[in-house]
Amino acid sequence: MPFLNRLPLTAEFRAGARAGFRAFLPQSIGLIPWGMVTGVAMVGSGLTPIEAMGMNVLVFSGTAQLGTLPLIAAGAPLWLIIATALALNLRFLIFSAGIAGNFQQLRMPARWGVGYLLVDGVFAICLEPMRRNPDPQWRLGHYLAPSLWAWAVWQLCALTGILFAGAIPGSWSLEFMATIALLALLLPMAGTRPMLVAALTGGAVAVALHGLPLRLGLLVAMVAGILSGFAAERQHSPVAGS
């Protein structure tokens, strides 16, 4: 990250970096199987090692990578791949809005870098400590250290998975690793009733409409899932909070 060189690494920045890194370190262990599985799944779905590593660096999101692999492999049209990736990533709008106030002192290129690095786990550990600390340097350190660590772990583990998968025969059905990963991602999301309804509806509609050309059923399924989540929420509690 070249913008790091232009930042004066003050004592506050380093203190924030240490605190952020320590808070994120235990969680980052969980990135290891995910990174490796994503690497294996990318090669298992037919990407060359270079394409797989390119995807890993460009996209840098397990959910978006694993969620779009089956579509790329099936030769789905580009607009559908884009629509699916967008649905998978809209949650980042919420994270970005929540954390944006901390980076207003940065110049544009640095803000793009900060945005590119935004991941769920780091957002979760950063939000409260950064709200409490008034020093912008401390907050920047607290965000960047775990973010860069997450990036490095993700790239290294995916590379390991990519190299490992290349040595395995195709008959081992390694593309199923992506399906397993998606199921494991989905399970904790479906913890509340409206989320469960959204997931079940999305899945059922996608299966029912699987015969539609261009995988159009997927788009209908996503919209139906979101709408049914809304409906379930209203039925469950009219004054639905967050």
Next chain:
Amino acid sequence: MTGPGFDDSWTIWLSLFAIALVTTLPRASFIVLGSRVPLPPRIQRALRYAPAAALAAVVAPDLLVANDVVSLLNPRLGAGLVVLAVASRWRNPFLPFIAGMGSLWALQYLA
């Protein structure tokens, strides 16, 4: 899910750049624009349902559709159910992959 569509490297790179774009734009959105305008709660809730609906819509046909026919007796569905059972019971992040691949291979062997 192997094979077709992957013969054209140019198409793949175009897809990868497009995915990267629609991943980075939401991430960078408010950070770059610098807006502190909060998202309306109604929009926030819709955004929360989107990933669950999309993930389920992507994964369900993988489990339930075999050779273009809905099939309740196929190794992938069995292995998927094992994954859900294991992942809801234990926290270990490696376990779903071990149990899932193991049961897929076992069921493929039996089928």
